[in-house]
Amino acid sequence: MKNSKNLYSKALIKEVGVLLKRVPLSMTKRGKLTRDFSIQEDEDQDSIIPNVSLQPYQKPVHKPIGTEHTSVNNQESNYDILEDPQVVNKEEEEEIDETELAERIYKKLKKRIKKEKSSFSFDSSDSGMDMPQATNKYFWKELLFGHRIRRWVFWSVVAFLSALTLKDVYDLVAEYNEDPKQADMKIVFNKSIAMPNITFCMSRAQAWSHFHINGSEAVEEWDESIKDKLAALPDKNTFLNTKWDFRMTLEAYEVISTLTSIERETSTGGLIRSINRFRVKKSLATKRRLIKFWISEIKRRGVSFEELIQKVGKETLDNSIRKFERIANDTEKMITNLRISWLSTTQLCFQPWFNHKSFKPIEDQGSFFTMIAEHSVNKLEGMQVDCMSVDFHGRPSSLSRFMESEGRIRDGYNDELCLGMMHEVKVEIRARYQMLENNDDGTACRNNEGSINSEFNCRSRCRMELLREVCRCTALSLSYLVNERELDKYPLCDYETCFATLNGANFSETNCSKNCFPDCNQIRYDVDHKVKGRSAKSELTTVNLNWGSFEYWEVKHKHQENSTNMHA
Numbered sequence: 001m002k003n004s005k006n007l008y009s010k011a012l013i014k015e016v017g018v019l020l021k022r023v024p025l026s027m028t029k030r031g032k033l034t035r036d037f038s039i040q041e042d043e044d045q046d047s048i049i050p051n052v053s054l055q056p057y058q059k060p061v062h063k064p065i066g067t068e069h070t071s072v073n074n075q076e077s078n079y080d081i082l083e084d085p086q087v088v089n090k091e092e093e094e095e096i097d098e099t100e101l102a103e104r105i106y107k108k109l110k111k112r113i114k115k116e117k118s119s120f121s122f123d124s125s126d127s128g129m130d131m132p133q134a135t136n137k138y139f140w141k142e143l144l145f146g147h148r149i150r151r152w153v154f155w156s157v158v159a160f161l162s163a164l165t166l167k168d169v170y171d172l173v174a175e176y177n178e179d180p181k182q183a184d185m186k187i188v189f190n191k192s193i194a195m196p197n198i199t200f201c202m203s204r205a206q207a208w209s210h211f212h213i214n215g216s217e218a219v220e221e222w223d224e225s226i227k228d229k230l231a232a233l234p235d236k237n238t239f240l241n242t243k244w245d246f247r248m249t250l251e252a253y254e255v256i257s258t259l260t261s262i263e264r265e266t267s268t269g270g271l272i273r274s275i276n277r278f279r280v281k282k283s284l285a286t287k288r289r290l291i292k293f294w295i296s297e298i299k300r301r302g303v304s305f306e307e308l309i310q311k312v313g314k315e316t317l318d319n320s321i322r323k324f325e326r327i328a329n330d331t332e333k334m335i336t337n338l339r340i341s342w343l344s345t346t347q348l349c350f351q352p353w354f355n356h357k358s359f360k361p362i363e364d365q366g367s368f369f370t371m372i373a374e375h376s377v378n379k380l381e382g383m384q385v386d387c388m389s390v391d392f393h394g395r396p397s398s399l400s401r402f403m404e405s406e407g408r409i410r411d412g413y414n415d416e417l418c419l420g421m422m423h424e425v426k427v428e429i430r431a432r433y434q435m436l437e438n439n440d441d442g443t444a445c446r447n448n449e450g451s452i453n454s455e456f457n458c459r460s461r462c463r464m465e466l467l468r469e470v471c472r473c474t475a476l477s478l479s480y481l482v483n484e485r486e487l488d489k490y491p492l493c494d495y496e497t498c499f500a501t502l503n504g505a506n507f508s509e510t511n512c513s514k515n516c517f518p519d520c521n522q523i524r525y526d527v528d529h530k531v532k533g534r535s536a537k538s539e540l541t542t543v544n545l546n547w548g549s550f551e552y553w554e555v556k557h558k559h560q561e562n563s564t565n566m567h568a
Helices: 002-021 068-079 098-117 136-145 147-178 204-208 219-231 236-241 246-264 268-280 282-301 305-317 455-471 476-481 484-489 509-513
Strands: 033-037 052-054 181-189 199-203 321-326 337-343 347-353 366-374 388-391 413-417 421-434 521-534 540-547 551-559
Touching: 199 204, 204 246, 204 305, 204 347, 219 246, 236 282, 236 305, 246 268, 246 282, 246 305, 246 337, 246 455, 246 476, 268 282, 268 455, 282 305, 305 337, 305 347, 305 476, 388 540, 413 421, 413 521, 455 476, 455 509
Parallel strands: 421 540, 421 551
Antiparallel strands: 033 052, 181 551, 199 347, 199 388, 321 366, 337 347, 366 540, 388 413, 421 521
16 A cells, blocks of 8 residues: 555656646746746645746656656756745644645646646747747737847848948949049139129119209200200211210110110019000100110111110219229229129119220239219218129129029129228138039039120020010110121010010920029139228218138039049
């Protein structure tokens, strides 16, 4: 009986060992497989579960027959089942029957295994070990932040960046094969600087302030006086070289400014409206009569519209400009002429003009040009008069800046030369760019040789082509862009016979302007303006232009002829 009980006990202990191997295992931070069953009271029974510590599972080793008992004893020793102080109370020295203890452990382990199966499922596909899969909470945590997802994200980022690098390399090689070029940057030191192309602009109110008009003079007397004066100027030579009466200047100014404002200072839609309003509005009948009269007079004398602009502009400025000259340290006097670049209802713009002998570079720092303009204080008192402006890019007017591409509206420009003050304007070259012809956004340019092919003239031609499409004629203020042969096909415009409309027009001024590019040789200026106080005479406005540094940055683009430079 005793032998059979011992055999039963040994078999039960062996079964407990087998069950212990099936206990779910968890991965610790150090990578060891452990599982602790804490001692707790059974709800059903007053028995105690021993604390069992399971070491990493090792693959069982087949041993010779007869050593099974030793293996079981070793297994029992490894798990220290009978050594738990809560199982064997040494103080009371109670001995628990070995078979009863094994039965209790057996029942508890089976219950625990059954309970754990509801939370874990076993997968023996990974390295031959039984690995648990987490519950829902553990599953989502592992899915979003686990090792696998982190590794997948890492390699995805690596692959994405690698693809971008390969694309950049491909684009670089493709661009190089298409148009290989590089930019050289250097500081240029000069002994002299070429005289910049300067444009001064003043308002119409300032330009007219020295004209004293007799408001009580009858219109008939005015007209008869002009006809008598014109009769004394029968040919082109006398017409252009004789001093004019102020009545002739004012009338011709009104004619030119009206046409310029209609043809050049309006948008595409504004142009059509201006032409139609000018044709039908009764209040403009006097201007229509004056335009027809003066166009007939210059045509009879063989004077072009551009020559009329120059004559009227200079006659207007004769009583306004007191000093307009180039300054140099040498004793040779440089003759400074004056050229009208813009004449409209808003402003009159003019430039210094030199011949080949009098045009000299700037060789010294300091003042290189002076202008003194006079205006009538009494005539302008209480009026809001715009300040004068200076543009070192030589653009025809302050408004023409907005016809250029973006980014150059304020460069080399100052419009704070207010009346009755003394101004000093220092200018110097900040940088010079010599680019290759290209169509890239922001740097698109062309090698425009001469001012006739400038971006401004290109856009002016687009406006001229629009008028030819609408009215089948050539705009008078743009006639300087054409030759006599073109005037045979498109004569000078008479807007009384033009019924302007854009319906059915095949020409787009916007599309035409897309083909107008700035010059590839560009200069950027630094302009510093200072007011030195009021003039000694309130009717005078003094502007001194000073040159600053002779050094500047130069950026030059050039083609590459080999692949070595690209790799470098």
